[in-house]
Amino acid sequence: MAANNKGLNTICTHTGELEDKQHKGAVSPLYMSTSYAFEDVDVKRYPRYFNTPNQEGLCLKVAALEHAEAALIFGSGMAAVSTSLMAFLRAGDHVVLQQTLYGGTYNLVTEEFSKYGIEFSFTDGWDAKDFADKIKENTKVIYVETPSNPLLTITDIEAVAALAKKHNVISMIDNTFASPVNQNPIDLGIDVVIHSATKYMGGHSDICAGAVASSKEHMERIFHLAKNFGGSLSDYTVWLLERSIKTMGIRVRAQNENALAMAKFLYTHEDIDAVYYPGLPSHKDHELAKRQMKGFGGMLSFELKPSLDSSKFQKSLKLIKSSMSLAGVESTVLSPTQTSHALMSPEVRAEQGIKDGLIRFSVGIEEVEDLIADIEQAIASVKKSNLVYSNN
Numbered sequence: 484m485a486a487n488n489k490g491l492n493t494i495c496t497h498t499g500e501l502e503d504k505q506h507k508g509a510v511s512p513l514y515m516s517t518s519y520a521f522e523d524v525d526v527k528r529y530p531r532y533f534n535t536p537n538q539e540g541l542c543l544k545v546a547a548l549e550h551a552e553a554a555l556i557f558g559s560g561m562a563a564v565s566t567s568l569m570a571f572l573r574a575g576d577h578v579v580l581q582q583t584l585y586g587g588t589y590n591l592v593t594e595e596f597s598k599y600g601i602e603f604s605f606t607d608g609w610d611a612k613d614f615a616d617k618i619k620e621n622t623k624v625i626y627v628e629t630p631s632n633p634l635l636t637i638t639d640i641e642a643v644a645a646l647a648k649k650h651n652v653i654s655m656i657d658n659t660f661a662s663p664v665n666q667n668p669i670d671l672g673i674d675v676v677i678h679s680a681t682k683y684m685g686g687h688s689d690i691c692a693g694a695v696a697s698s699k700e701h702m703e704r705i706f707h708l709a710k711n712f713g714g715s716l717s718d719y720t721v722w723l724l725e726r727s728i729k730t731m732g733i734r735v736r737a738q739n740e741n742a743l744a745m746a747k748f749l750y751t752h753e754d755i756d757a758v759y760y761p762g763l764p765s766h767k768d769h770e771l772a773k774r775q776m777k778g779f780g781g782m783l784s785f786e787l788k789p790s791l792d793s794s795k796f797q798k799s800l801k802l803i804k805s806s807m808s809l810a811g812v813e814s815t816v817l818s819p820t821q822t823s824h825a826l827m828s829p830e831v832r833a834e835q836g837i838k839d840g841l842i843r844f845s846v847g848i849e850e851v852e853d854l855i856a857d858i859e860q861a862i863a864s865v866k867k868s869n870l871v872y873s874n875n
């Protein structure tokens with residue numbers, strides 16, 4: 484773990500880079516081969532074995548970023564989530580998952596697990612105590628997501644990790660929203676850290692990938708299932724992801740700053756009813772976020788005053804685009820009710836505190852003044868159309 488002695492941006496830029504011995508180029512060469520000569524009996528290189536030169540290089544970088552012994556890169560975040568969960572669960576086992584879960588993970592669990600005889604419970608809230616409440620005799624895994632989507636709730640990572648250790652179960656975290664720049668759960672005792680690399684690791688909305696980091700022992704177990712499930716990433720995309728991560732520290736820190744500025748702006752705005760951002764002192768778990776995060780991230784959500792139509796507002800935005808995904812260098816918004824959480828019943832959404840007018844905001848790296856101006860003009864435009872309607 485020598486790489487861990489280096490600072491974040493040095494790891495981002497250099498760890499795991501491959502040397503261009505032939506031409507001395509500045510960047511890692513890309514090896515697209517799917518076929519390699521046997522060097523010795525132990526090293527059989529093959530893309531689906533997750534061990535091509537480019538894959539191995541990037542795994543070193545991700546492991547160093549998450550202060551882990553080892554890592555694997557997957558073809559999507561969901562390949563990373565499904566393979567990690569299934570590696571530690573078998574028929575008759577039980578898993579406790581956080582209530583406010585990424586939609587894809589929720590679907591995986593609720594649509595697939597019963598086919599394999601795997602039992603599951605969702606927590607009633609997001610405190611460590613809520614996880615303790617659901618642990619059973621046959622619980623094998625606890626799965627947490629913090630900050631959560633879309634309300635940015637914060638769970639005490641250290642407390643959940645301690646709970647898992649006490650019950651001798653594996654703790655897993657979806658660390659996508661924080662990114663390794665803002666949160667390193669292994670330092671807080673978590674066993675397995677999962678990322679949708681489609682988000683902050685990729686950062687440019689042009690890569691779909693996933694990553695898992697853990698101890699050598701746990702990664703060995705995950706690898707054995709991974710090679711059978713076959714969710715590896717093409718070397719070309721691995722190479723692109725390596726390039727993207729070089730600027731991850733700089734990007735995410737800029738997004739932290741922008742998101743905090745936008746959260747403060749929205750919080751004091753008379754047409755905004757609520758702002759959810761762990762970096763605001765008004766956030767319920769601000770102190771906890773300060774303790775376990777290095778930055779508060781680029782994601783926030785907010786509610787307009789009920790008199791302002793949130794879909795009209797989104798359509799009126801010019802610079803900030805509506806988009807399903809998140810974490811790119813460009814700012815985007817989304818209505819959870821209409822998109823990510825549309826399949827949930829209104830009752831379940833209400834239970835989770837997701838109001839119809841809620842807007843999730845993925846803050847990019849643009850100039851804050853331009854983002855503020857765009858939001859101001861969109862609010863003015865919705866107000867104007869309200870006036871037109873009331874005059875008719």
Ligand SMILES: *Cc1c(COP(=O)(O)O)cnc(C)c1O
Nearest residue numbers: 559560561585657659679681692
């Ligand atoms: C996007 C996302 C995933 C799934 O990742 P894909 O790359 O889309 O498969 C998992 N967890 C979180 C929090 C996400 O935002």
